[in-house]
Amino acid sequence: MQRVKVLVVGAGVVGLSTAVCIAETLPHCSVTVVAEKFSPDTTSDGAAGILLATEFPDIPLERQRRWFKESFDHLLAIADSPQAGEAGVYLSSGYHIFKDVPCDKKPYWADLVFGFRNMTDQEMKRFPNHKFGQAFTTLKCECLSYLPWLEKRFRAAGGQILHEKVTDVHKLALNYDAIINCSGVGSRFLVHDEKVYPVRGQMLKVNAPWLKNFIRDGDGKTYIYPGMRYVSIGGTRQAGDWRMEVDKEDSEGILERCGRLEPSLRAGQVTGEWVGLRPGRANLRVEREYLPVRGRQVPLVHNYGHGGCGVTLSWGTALDALDLLRQSLYEKPPLARL
Ligand SMILES: Cc1cc2nc3c(=O)[nH]c(=O)nc-3n(C[C@H](O)[C@H](O)[C@H](O)COP(=O)(O)OP(=O)(O)OC[C@H]3O[C@@H](n4cnc5c(N)ncnc54)[C@H](O)[C@@H]3O)c2cc1C
Numbered sequence: 148m149q150r151v152k153v154l155v156v157g158a159g160v161v162g163l164s165t166a167v168c169i170a171e172t173l174p175h176c177s178v179t180v181v182a183e184k185f186s187p188d189t190t191s192d193g194a195a196g197i198l199l200a201t202e203f204p205d206i207p208l209e210r211q212r213r214w215f216k217e218s219f220d221h222l223l224a225i226a227d228s229p230q231a232g233e234a235g236v237y238l239s240s241g242y243h244i245f246k247d248v249p250c251d252k253k254p255y256w257a258d259l260v261f262g263f264r265n266m267t268d269q270e271m272k273r274f275p276n277h278k279f280g281q282a283f284t285t286l287k288c289e290c291l292s293y294l295p296w297l298e299k300r301f302r303a304a305g306g307q308i309l310h311e312k313v314t315d316v317h318k319l320a321l322n323y324d325a326i327i328n329c330s331g332v333g334s335r336f337l338v339h340d341e342k343v344y345p346v347r348g349q350m351l352k353v354n355a356p357w358l359k360n361f362i363r364d365g366d367g368k369t370y371i372y373p374g375m376r377y378v379s380i381g382g383t384r385q386a387g388d389w390r391m392e393v394d395k396e397d398s399e400g401i402l403e404r405c406g407r408l409e410p411s412l413r414a415g416q417v418t419g420e421w422v423g424l425r426p427g428r429a430n431l432r433v434e435r436e437y438l439p440v441r442g443r444q445v446p447l448v449h450n451y452g453h454g455g456c457g458v459t460l461s462w463g464t465a466l467d468a469l470d471l472l473r474q475s476l477y478e479k480p481p482l483a484r485l
């Protein structure tokens with residue numbers, strides 16, 4: 148029997164997670180990942196990789212909770228295994244602090260991470276300009292390690308890799324039985340979705356190995372995330388901004404704001420600067436449509452638009468994309484390609 152040919156577009160954390168889920172779960176499929184950029188050059192590679200999420204307004208909270216939980220559980224199992232170091236996945240504890248008390252004092256994922264609680268008055272004394280704070284232990288997944296680890300796992304499941312930019316999903320569908328679109332902000336061009344836009348994020352890499360706890364301020368424009376190789380400090384959230392160059396003023400602002408939160412950072416050495424474009428979208432998209440191609444109905448499953456939560460929700464949304472693919476192959480079994 149001819150194997151079902153599946154093409155995943157995108158090799159960021161969303162594309163590789165989705166490709167691994169499909170290749171490991173559906174042995175009758177032969178899976179190929181095609182991408183213009185691979186690790187270490189994707190947006191995912193620069194992400195701090197901390198697991199925490201903001202809400203998408205029109206997606207049922209239960210679905211978002213499931214995405215978070217499935218991703219957390221999957222990554223926790225890696226963190227608890229001998230693979231943790233190679234995969235770059237580990238537990239990370241710290242503080243989320245607010246200048247004003249937020250209306251919603253408990254995010255939907257509060258009971259999914261470990262030890263979520265309000266900070267004590269004594270802890271808050273470290274942050275005299277802030278009124279309220281939360282302390283918890285979550286996971287950190289560093290894509291500089293995790294993506295190569297996922298790629299290895301994908302190849303071990305028989306997956307294949309193609310390095311190229313694609314411009315037309317209809318043309319791809321001539322040679323494949325299903326297409327999975329995980330092209331992040333590239334979806335604006337690849338599938339002409341004008342609801343996707345860049346949310347530019349700049350951050351600095353600092354050598355300050357004495358820092359162990361993360362600090363995130365309010366809506367995530369200022370944060371300090373200690374990591375395996377460096378401390379990531381940020382940031383910016385510039386909607387609609389496509390600039391990939393480092394902006395000197397942004398860097399100065401980041402150093403100033405982060406130094407105010409954690410004065411010891413001023414003694415750290417800046418070892419790098421990085422810019423990435425988050426795939427912004429009011430609601431992330433995990434959906435299926437069909438492409439009519441020479442008498443065949445080729446499923447096109449979308450999985451993109453994760454904004455600042457791509458690492459956080461990667462495994463959960465990959466499992467949903469897998470389900471959509473499985474359903475389509477069942478409902479409309481692929482016809483022979485001419
Ligand atoms: C400064 C910063 C910090 C962040 N910190 C965190 C964090 O702590 N936690 C968190 O959860 N998230 C974080 N994020 C968000 C996270 O980086 C994104 O949500 C995530 O990387 C999106 O993953 P993706 O796979 O969809 O996109 P990407 O990583 O951008 O991958 C897209 C892939 O599609 C390919 N592609 C696109 N168009 C085409 C085409 N036409 N042809 C071929 N290939 C194509 C690209 O080459 C690439 O391989 C951060 C982002 C930034 C900028």
Ligand SMILES: O=C([O-])CC(=O)C(=O)O
Pocket residue numbers: 195197348363366367370381382425454455456
């Ligand atoms: O918001 C944060 O704390 C980190 C992050 O996800 C981002 O910068 O996109």
